[in-house]
Amino acid sequence: MVQNKNILLGVSGGIAAYKACALTSKLTQQGANVKVMMTENATEFVSPLTFQALSRNPVYIDTFDEKDPQKIAHIDVADWADIIIIAPATANIIGKLANGTADDMLSTTLLAAQASVYIAPAMNVNMYAHPAVIRNMKRLEGWGYHFIEPGAGYLACGWIGKGRLEEPESIIEAVRNHQASNSLLTGRKVLISAGPTREKIDPVRFFTNHSSGKMGFALAEAAADFGAEVTLVAGPVKLELSNKQIHRIDVVTAAEMYDVMHKHFPNNDIVIKAAAVADYRPKLVHDEKMKKGQGNWQIEMERTQDILQSLGEKKTLQFLVGFAAETTNPLEYGIGKLAKKNLDAVVINNVSAEGAGFDGDTNIVTYVNKSLHPEEIELASKRVVAERLLKFIERDIKDEAK
Structure with a gap:
């Protein structure tokens, strides 16, 4: 998974920079272009000449050292890389990347890169546990x-x-294992x-819920990174x-989401309903803003169509997954929803558990398939949770095919 790959190794200024020499050598020995x-x-710890000798390529340090007038070096290298590894990654370079700072060649190149980026932190134990560092890594x-x-x-x-x-x-x-999973889907x-x-009441009011969409977006990004057409x-x-590359369709109401999901349902292999769709909508929608009166205001509500259940009824070969926020x-x-709605x-x-509520960046979930064996995913970023869920789903699809 590294042979013939173009790998950019970013080395930031920590004592662990000496290990990056061995990393460069081993990647080169395994056939990578480094x-x-x-x-x-970083140059205060290891000489650039060392990396030049080990990689057999020039070493980049200064953004303004443009060796080839036909190219902008940091953009050229960013486009060249298939894989980027930052090792060691100090608290400083992690903070720069997390906050969009581009004040040297490495941070500037990272902002321009489209390749997979692997970050190997190295720092004092207390720095690693600092809330700012934790926040930046989570971001x-x-x-x-x-x-x-x-x-x-x-530690040193x-x-x-x-x-x-x-x-x-x-x-x-770690890079090899993750690269292998890139073709998972x-x-x-x-x-x-x-x-x-959102379910409209009048031109200025509507009913909605606290869902941010972060879990569904994490699933979409992860599925695309795993090679799926999303x-x-x-x-x-x-x-x-x-x-x-993700085909995004924006909707507002439950009825709009129902129509779009049903339109695309027959042509997909895996369908995941992570949206928090309104169960009820106002029976009467006012064309003009309702004025404040003296007494209470009662709004009669009617049921929306159950998207997940209706998909379950039409399911043929699709692997259908629902979310249950309880x-x-x-x-x-x-588990009751699993059987009732014909889910896989x-x-x-x-959602009342700390770290698992709406609008957060983390989640805690339990995955249950038809075997009814619960599989826990403990507190993690929604991206990590998404990757693990997709691996469970692909495993179950392959098990069903046996």
Whole structure:
């Protein structure tokens, strides 16, 4: 998975930079084309000449050192790379990337890159546990960056704990394993719904819910990265997709989402309804703004069409997955939905649990398929949860085909 790949190795300024020398050597020995980009501080630990000798390529340091007038170096290298590894990744470079700072060649190149980025942190144990560092890593993880966790042990600063750069062999193995999963859903067509719906009362008011769409968007991004052809049906949300290959269809109401989901349902292999669709809508919609009166205002509500159940009734060869956001007896109600709506699997989460509610960047879920064996996914970013759910789904599809 690294042979003949163009790999950009970003080396930032930490004592663990010496391990990047071994990483460069091992990647080169395994047939990768390696280019090294260093921060100015990294050159205080290791000479650029060392990386040049090991990679047999020029080493990039200065944004303004344009060796070829026909190219802009940091854009050219960003476009060249199939894979980017940042090792060691200091708290500083993680913070720059998480906040869009581009004040040196490495940070500028990373903002321009479209390749898969693997970040191998290395820092003092207390720095690694600092809330700002944790926030930055979670943000990057949510954007689709991949972290290779540091090891625990004796650190150069004298502390003992987590923060030691993972060994070069382990970094390569982590990249290799993830690259292998990139083809997990190749050839699959995946339809996903995300976000809330809005049900109009009058020109200025509507009913909705707290869904942000983040879980559905994470599923769409992960499925696309796994090689699937993805259609995302999104309710009214303030989210953008980083993967422009995803076919996004924006809707507002439950009725609109019903129509779009049914239109695309027959042509997809995997269908995941992660949207929180309104169960009820106002029976009467006013054309003019309703004025405030003296007494109470009663609005008669009518049921919307159950999208998931109607898809279950029409299901042929599709693998249909529903979400069950519950606050009371979540497992019981979730499993009940599995049978009632003719699902192949259900993803259950207790939205009242800390870290699993609407609009957060993390989730805690339980995946249950027809075997009724619950599989827990503990607190993690929604991107990580999405990847694990898709791996469960693909496993179950292959098991059914046996």
